Every structure is written in structure tokens, then in C-alpha cells.
Amino acid sequence: MHTIFTEKQKLTELLEVNPQLILMxxxxxxxxxxxxxxxxxxxxxxxxxxxxxxLLCNVYTFDSxxxxxxxxxxxxxxxxxxxxxxxxxxxxxxxxxHIGKHVERIAxxxxxxxxxxxxxxxxxxNEVEEHFKEEENTLFPILLQGGSFEKGKFxxxxxxxxxxxxxxKLSDLTNIIxxxxxxxxxxxxxxxxxxxxxxxxxxxxxxAIIEEKILIPYVEQKRGGKK
Amino acid sequence: xxxxxxxxxxxxxxxxEGLGKIIExxxxxxxAKIYKSxxxxxxxxxxNIDILITNPRLxxxxxxxxxxxxxxxxxxxxxxxxxxTSYIPTQISTLFDDTIELDDDIQVxxxxxxxxxxxxxxxxxxxxxxxxxxxxxVLVLVAKGMQNKEIADQLNISIYTVMAHRKNITKKTGIKSxxxxxxxxxxNNLISQNEIK
Numbered sequence: 001m002h003t004i005f006t007e008k009q010k011l012t013e014l015l016e017v018n019p020q021l022i023l024m025x026x027x028x029x030x031x032x033x034x035x036x037x038x039x040x041x042x043x044x045x046x047x048x049x050x051x052x053x054x055l056l057c058n059v060y061t062f063d064s065x066x067x068x069x070x071x072x073x074x075x076x077x078x079x080x081x082x083x084x085x086x087x088x089x090x091x092x093x094x095x096x097x098h099i100g101k102h103v104e105r106i107a108x109x110x111x112x113x114x115x116x117x118x119x120x121x122x123x124x125x126n127e128v129e130e131h132f133k134e135e136e137n138t139l140f141p142i143l144l145q146g147g148s149f150e151k152g153k154f155x156x157x158x159x160x161x162x163x164x165x166x167x168x169k170l171s172d173l174t175n176i177i178x179x180x181x182x183x184x185x186x187x188x189x190x191x192x193x194x195x196x197x198x199x200x201x202x203x204x205x206x207x208a209i210i211e212e213k214i215l216i217p218y219v220e221q222k223r224g225g226k227k
Numbered sequence: 228x229x230x231x232x233x234x235x236x237x238x239x240x241x242x243x244e245g246l247g248k249i250i251e252x253x254x255x256x257x258x259a260k261i262y263k264s265x266x267x268x269x270x271x272x273x274x275n276i277d278i279l280i281t282n283p284r285l286x287x288x289x290x291x292x293x294x295x296x297x298x299x300x301x302x303x304x305x306x307x308x309x310x311x312t313s314y315i316p317t318q319i320s321t322l323f324d325d326t327i328e329l330d331d332d333i334q335v336x337x338x339x340x341x342x343x344x345x346x347x348x349x350x351x352x353x354x355x356x357x358x359x360x361x362x363x364x365v366l367v368l369v370a371k372g373m374q375n376k377e378i379a380d381q382l383n384i385s386i387y388t389v390m391a392h393r394k395n396i397t398k399k400t401g402i403k404s405x406x407x408x409x410x411x412x413x414x415n416n417l418i419s420q421n422e423i424k
Contacts, residue, residue, distance in 0.1 A: 113414060120410050165404065172407030179401065180414050 004058050007040030007050045018061040027086035049076045059213050060206050072217045077143045087207055088132040095200045096125050102193035106186050124169045163208035170201045231344050232259040236268060236281035253337040278340060282310045283319050295322050303359040306343040356399045363417055365392040369405060370412040371422060
């Protein structure tokens, strides 16, 4: 037995349990300054279905949380897509850009090794971007139109599985920066970027879980139970 | 505490049975496998054996020197112990990490094996994370963009051995992706930038 979040709880209570949930707000265009309001009220005021918001918060927070078929059936596909695209945007245009600036500064002080590091980072960013684009171009339009999944040419499992390689490379980047770059190159900058990367990789792992536990079952339900 | 796995390479049933019983009587040890001849030993590298006990009498003098060299290269934390059933010249016995004699007491045998183990534990933090020269060979070829099959052909080893090496490389360095391994190889001067595809 574990607790789950409900719409009667205050948003601050959810954030106390899991501070990472603050990331949910910009993804749904929900504003700060919510005071002591309850989750249900805040969702209503922002035009966000509270069922979906809570489902995401629960899956994001409790590893053992398994959504029921009813919960999946109640999902507003357009809002789910909005959330996923906003997450992609946050990773690419905010976090990776920010980490990229750190990496560039470190690379600048690293002599010959610098270009190797930059190349590795660019290769990684490109892979992430391609993976997101693939999801956004093949799968999401069908979800948005509420159209038939039969015609969609995509391998759902493969697509969601693509996160594994993204996570591996991010962990490699951390290892290279912390363990293998020569000791005297910008230690403070490296420690800073280490926190940024570990925060991002936590968030991406949750993103993968959300796709696995919410997005895939949702698409499969729409396909009429076909696996 | 993790048990140490021991393998025996010996043709005599009397010896393998007896030695096997002695090893299993020691709580620190697990008898992993008994090999009757060196031909069966190909899987030694990837079965995570800590100690191999073998009888030098099974081999010619140059053969055993080469075998010990190869085994250590494949598995650099492996301890190789000689089972002495007849006279072994010094130049051979010094190749081994220790020697067990036929009339050694059970306690003596077990404590010899234990000493090897404690030697390993004290080295764990430094040596175990160093890549062996064979692992470095494999790493360089991975960084050059070669597939497992091509690496196996180039180094004249089986594809399974290549996979075992790659697993160990990742375990030791913490790096999983090919791009990451390439950066590691470059940082450690195992390869130069113009050698990469």
C-alpha cells in the first residue's frame, strides 16, 4: 500500500513529497503563485484535466504506481501530447542548452581534448533531438487528430525504448567529465555540470516511465487492444 | 563476503575428486568447474574464475609459460596455482602464484588459497579497474568503429570472448556507449584522433 495524490490535496503538499513535480507546472502552462489552493482548483483554473495531471504526478513520484485501464481510458490525448512536447522542449532548449554551455567552457580550457568533448556532446544532443522528433512527427500527430492508429507506421516499443541509449550516453558524459578529464581542468564548473546532468537524467528517466506506463497503454487501448 | 570461485584443470580423477572436496570444505570457496584437459578450458575467461589450480605435468615447459601468459592476459585478476605431483623446476614454479603439494595438510592448502584471496582484496581498489592489455586491444578496435565479429577476427579470439571483454571494459570504466568509449580511449592516449572513422 502506498499513498497516492488526490485533487483534494494542496499543491504544496505534493511538492513537499516530491519537489521535482514543480517541473509539471510549466509543461501545462500552470502559473506559480498558487498559494494554498488545492490541486483540483488549480487544474480547473488552468484548463488542465485534473485526472491527467494527478496520473502524471503519481507515476512520476511513485515507482510502483500502475495506472488502471479506466485511468488510461480517461486520458485527454491532446493534453498528454502537450505535456510530452513541452517536456521535450524543456530538455532540448533549456537543459541541454544550459549543459552545453558548461561543456563548452570546460572544453575551452581542455586543449586538444576539448574538441573531443564537444563532439561527444553534440553527437548526444543530436541523438536526443532525433529521437524526440521521431515521436513528434510520427506518433503525436495521430494522437492529436484522434485518428486511426492502424495507418500509423511506427514501432511503439522501439520508440519508447530509444530512451535507454539516451540515458547511457548521459551517464557516459558524467563519467567522462568527473572521472576521466584531467584533474586540474575547471573543477568547480565540472561539479556544477554534474548536478545539472544528474538532475536531467532523473527527469528523463521519469519521462521514459511515463511513456511506458501511460503513453503506450493509451495508444494500445486506442488501437483496440492490439499489441 | 563473496565466495571465491576455484577451477581445477587436472586429468587424474583421484586428484580432482580429492582436491574438489578440500576446496568445498573451505567456507570461502566455491568449486566452479573441473576441466580434464586444456581443450575444454576455452570458457575460463568469461566464467569469472578467481583461482585456477592446475598440474604443470600436463604441459610442456614452453607451453605452460605461454598458457599462463595468455590466461592472465584474458583475466588479469586470475590466480594460478600449481598442483605439484612431481618435481617442478624453479623457472616453472615461479610462473605460478603459489604451489600446492600432494602431502600438504588440508588447512595448509586452504590457507594458501586464502592468502591469494586477501592479496586480491587489498589490490581491488587499484588494480581491478585497470584495463588488461587485451581489454585495451578490444577497446581500441571498438573505438575505431569495428563490429564484434571483425574484432574477433582481427584478434583471433571468439566473438564471445570479445563480448566478455566489452562487458568488463564497461564494468571497469562505467562507460556504456561506443561514443563514450571512444572518448575514453582518446583521453587515455590509446588511440589518436585521426584513427577514428
